Amino acid sequence: MEEDETLQGELERAKVETHAAPEIGRRMSVSDFLCHCCYGILVNPTTLNCGHSFCRHCLALWWVSSKKNECPECREKWEGFPKINILLRDVIEKLFSDAVEQRKEDIQQNSDVARSLATFQKYGNDQMPTVTNTGRINPRGGGFFSGVLTALTCVAVVLLGYHWSSREFEEDLLVHKPVAKWTAEEVILWLEQLGPWASHYKESFLLEKVNGRLLLTLTEEDFMKEPYSIENSNHRKAIMAELECVKTLGVKPPQNLWEYKAVNPGKSLFLLYALKSSPRLSMLYLYLFDYTEAFLPFIHTICPTQEDKYEDVVTKLL
Ligand SMILES: [Zn+2]
Ligand SMILES: [Zn+2]
Incomplete structure (x- = not known):
């Protein structure tokens, strides 16, 4: 029922x-x-x-x-x-x-x-997304992957261009060349980069044809005597300190942004983006954690000191 x-x-x-x-x-x-x-x-x-x-x-x-x-x-x-x-x-x-x-x-x-x-x-x-032999690409996935691929290709092209364009210039840089292989002209270049005060001793270095090998053997006593006759003891100390640095590294330490870029290509590219997106924070980071290697070369490059003022500062510092 x-x-x-x-x-x-x-x-x-x-x-x-x-x-x-x-x-x-x-x-x-x-x-x-x-x-x-x-x-x-x-x-x-x-x-x-x-x-x-x-x-x-x-x-x-x-x-x-x-x-x-x-x-x-x-x-x-x-x-x-x-x-x-x-x-x-x-x-x-x-x-x-x-x-x-x-x-x-x-x-x-x-x-x-x-x-x-x-x-x-x-x-x-x-x-519509491109149709291939394997069938239609998922519109979302396809778009995403082709976007990533395009971005990666762009980055690769930029890096390669950056690498090749800087190679030619870098080959002349002393930051890559062992001190023992420096020519007399390159030793003068190194000396000039120590500061305007060092240029006074250029003549004697040129006369002696001091190349990299010879430079490595020089001591503070040699600098006191003829033909160098560096009477200012502060200048002698400064040159010796730089020479020690060069001896330890085997090459010239980077002193400006271009040399820094040549030594640390990856890091400088990263810094370029960091400075662009957040300049203050990046500068603070460099000041705290990378003072001598990055902060100082950066400051020296963007704020070149006037020669006369520079000499005063050096005299005060030394
Ligand atoms: Zn509607
Ligand atoms: Zn209608």
């Missing part, structure tokens, strides 16, 4: 469901499926991100004339390329087939519409 009732109930429900569609059809009218652009029944309805639907050709006409990717009704921007809402189209075509057919015929005769639809579709095709 109970089973019979359940069966009866299910049958009733099935009957209601079967008849539901015509019921809805009778209650619905063309006015429920109007396009808010042309106020006719929706043909190939295309639903945008905002949820509003328009005839595809109405959207194409609007897009061609406005050149804006936005909803004609609420002006919200739409992303990607809008597609036909297949479910909505099928429902409308089933419910109001005559009205839709009539509209389609009218539209087909309009050459403006055909042109706009073609332009709109071409825009859509350009937006």
